Amino acid sequence: MSTSVNDLLVLGGGVTGLAIARLAARSGWPVVLAERDDIGHGASTATSHMLHGGLRYLEHGRFSLVREALSERMTVSRLAPSLARPTRFLVPLRKGDRVGPLRLRAALALYDLLAGRAAPSPYVMADARQALALEPGLEREGLRGAGVYSDVVMDDARLNIAVARDAQAAGARILTRTELVAARPDASRGTIHVELRERGSGEVTSLETRLIVNATGAWSDRTRATVLGMLQPGAPDPPRMLKPSRGTHLVYPALTQGHGLVTLAADGRVLFVVPFAGRSLVGTTEVEVQSPPSDADRRPHADEIRYLASEVARLVPAAARVHPIAVYAGVRPLAAAEEGVGEASREHRIAIDGALLTIVGGKYTTFRRMAEDLVVRAAALLKREVIPHDDYSDPLPLSLPDSASDEAFAEHAIQHEWARSLDDLVRRRSTRWLANDRGLSAARAMTPVLARALGWDASREKDEIDRFENALRDELMMLDRALATR
Ligand SMILES: Cc1cc2nc3c(=O)[nH]c(=O)nc-3n(C[C@H](O)[C@H](O)[C@H](O)COP(=O)(O)OP(=O)(O)OC[C@H]3O[C@@H](n4cnc5c(N)ncnc54)[C@H](O)[C@@H]3O)c2cc1C
Structure with missing residues (x-):
């Protein structure tokens, strides 16, 4: 039983929870983060890989959201330059398109304007010949030209890990494959006694925290109801916050x-x-x-x-x-709104239920801003200070490059990046899952490293590689079946 009292227990190791743990730890607060599965197991490794303002939000008039996201696009790029690459995008223009050249030009100009000094390089309009010179594979029929503008492509999985490692370096304790099993308020101390169970070993850790943060993405409604049920037995379920x-x-x-x-x-x-x-x-x-x-x-x-x-x-x-x-x-984990999911706001929402703070919505791009908003509210409850981000001078820690040998890569990711399975290593710590063999040979080379580090016997080792191969086979079969009837 740990004797020190934590300020925050953060539930959820997606980019939102990791960024909250990072900012709180950098402000000197004692913080524990518990992720039920692996870091980045939810939406934070399933993105379009864009750090962007979102051109289409201009159509909905969400200028302040776009401006904020564009400013974050630059800050996050500076924090992790090797994981965020400025990239030119073409928006082809065709006869009869809903958005014609004038509207596209106005949108791209506004996008650059909202980026301010943060724009990597300004938009240009290309005619059909110029567009085809840039991308010869574009459909030629009806092509009138293209708008060409800049955005940033990121490595979502490795950015999660970099944020997690930075949070840990600042003092946050990060527990993966760990779930909350009990939470009991102690009114005399103004704290909550919490029990966390490691899912593999079943080992239970007890600790004390002043606040609990629910950053469990698409699971946030359920987590909120469960934690409130523990803190206030008999209380009715809270209304839903999500429209996933x-x-x-x-x-x-x-x-x-x-x-x-x-x-x-x-x-x-x-x-x-x-x-x-x-x-x-x-x-x-x-x-x-x-x-x-x-x-x-x-x-x-x-x-x-x-x-x-x-x-x-x-x-x-x-x-x-x-x-x-x-x-x-x-x-x-979109915030609930009247609109359909396509038009639903990408802004985030925070609910405060006594000592439980729940955050939903937002975008990967704005993870630092979401963290700041939540930690500022937590600071008001805790009467604590938040030390503002100094993300201009401190880049995030880096992993080994993809060019490292499979064995060295696995050793490093197990030692320093919480990797415990082949999926963690191949899918959420590297781009090996994009190799021609989808990471199969890497997985075979990494399995003995995992087995040695985690004390697996031969049958556990075989189960792991079988599980990896079966999941890959299922995915490829699903693709084949779906496309057989196209
Ligand atoms: C298809 C798609 C494309 C996207 N593209 C982009 C993009 O290009 N750019 C962009 O900016 N944004 C994009 N987004 C949005 C972005 O991915 C999300 O807004 C962001 O990743 C959400 O992070 P999160 O940490 O809130 O949630 P998640 O990443 O889902 O993390 C929640 C975590 O909580 C864990 N968890 C669940 N229950 C519990 C529990 N009881 N206890 C502990 N842990 C628990 C889960 O395992 C999970 O790891 C995209 C999203 C999707 C789905």
């Missing part, structure tokens, strides 16, 4: 010469082709799911796969002859 939505991406061999593409799909949704790690990420969809999402809600559906494959082929015809190499999906 699934988004799916296909991964193709590179479809462009290195530019990103943005277009409006036939149904008016935005479609991105994002160049990442030598591949093209094609997304995304918006399908409202229940709160909390079921396992099926978190998996890509065949109609989403067919939709993305057919839309990308309208943009880059060669895509029709190329099979995607991967598919992934995640659930956005």
